[in-house]
Amino acid sequence: MSAATTAGPRVSLIVIATGRYLSFLEPLLVSARRHVVGLDRVFVLSDLRPPDDPTVQWLPWGHLPWPYPTLLRYRAISAYRRVLEQTDVLLYVDVDMLFVGTFDVSATAGLVAVRHPGFAESSRAQLPYETDVRSRAFVPPELGTVYVAGGVQGGRAGDYLDACELMAEEVQLDLDGGIVPTWHDESVWNAFCARRPPDTLLSVHHCTPEKEVGPETLLVALDKDHDHFREVPHLERARRRLLQQLQRVRAAVVRAVRPAVRVVRR
Template sequence: MQLTSTFRFLEDKARPSRSLSLCVRHLEVLIPMGVCPLARTPLLRDNFSGPLDPGARPEVLTCTSWGLPIIWDGTFDPDVAQQEAVQRNLTVGLTVFAVGRYLEKYLERFLETAEQHFMVGQRVVYYVFTERPAAVPRVPLGPGRRLRVERVARERRWQDVSMARMRALQAALGGRLGREARFVLCMDVDQHFSGAFGPEALAESVAQLHAWHYRWPRRLQPFERDARSAAALGPGEGDFYYHAAVFGGSVAALRRLTAHCARGLRRDRARGLEARWHDESHLNKFFWLHKPAKLLSPEFCWSPEIGRRAEIRRPRLLWAPKEYALLRS
């Protein structure tokens, strides 16, 4: 009860102090993650990873209440996932937005580490969205891997850059990106790959458990609660809090997701509203209404600022230090 009250305090504070926030981060490991309802079932099957073993990680939640997997290190065989993707002859798309100072600060390292760790051995097409195509670094690419640059408008505010992403993705998925790739993962640029990020991350629709919120009880998750917003979730609604830094799926599924989010953002803007976490709030509303087929554990997108966690065995993506005052000015 005391720990929950502390989290409520943090949720109500607009800007909790760094020391208080980190103190609570140390305490939140005491919050149970729940038990997989299929833990007694020897194996789940995944279309890309083959047999899954949720019992291999008894200390974490390895499947959802609707019976689909949460992918943790040790629950899948990466070699099986690799072979399955090769047999399907896939091309995987990876989209990233690098606008303003984010281009110089983060993009080159993002692409260089993607070449080392992202879908190694698969055909990949990178789609970089930027207002300055000529400034995109020319990173050496391996066989079967290409880079496309899509021009986007420079928005006045960083919030508008974030919210315009769904509209730009919707257009690209209906064009060349949708023709070139079978599955697409959409990521933020202010992070870098640190471990193998392979076909085990693919599914018809994929959501990422937010590293800062995966242990929080549902009533404390930062869903949009303003009932006037198209992104609003009511009391008792919401499954997990999903991070907009990583999401994906088939081209058809992503077109539905981006259309939903773009429509909700337009509706809010017409009403003079802005959801608390912008496009991420609308993404969470979509995944509440349309359950993702696969969830990625926080190992797939981890914030080093949280510190070491026993359950985070092998991070795949690491957040870069946030320098908002510099980058968003």
């Protein structure tokens, strides 16, 4: 079912798809089966039962108001440790993503993080680490040299689940103190990685915004309009947007010309 069917390490995806986001699941599954090396199972945390699929395991999890779906991600994952630790490698990905190239984390040791595409060339001073010294996600200036993406992370099952449990505790301590990190789960993950650098740091090609997709892209973070989920090809979307722009230009020209026409007729 995956990019490579071997007797190697079993790789399992974790996705959170509550509320309307469950409808984003199927395209991700199709792309993962095609491109994720060693894919064995997909764990779906959701308030709704996903479509029947022998490779998908439903882990019930309630839908929460923003920002709790992301902020409590590590609690959700930790709650199902006994189920999740039965695989070899865990990879969390946001559900509004698509794999487009061979994605191989099967041989990883320890934790895996992905360099954030928006800050790959930024100086330390430009990295958006948490600056609230009261927060457990605070990263002091002497720590951290690489800012990582929150939407793709994982590692060996035991190592990643240990990390999730620690981060869940940190988040709860912040919440008990009335503190919410600026970038929620991403701030927490970056603080963790700043103190305990991941064993594997993947390139920005493992998390590329749709508008910046190139020949080396392996995983795409989709635009917010989610046209991919409506099965509209990239060129068709571009054509539609161009037509919309032309319609606006034509309407503006008509509005500008109409007064002049009236003057001539008089």
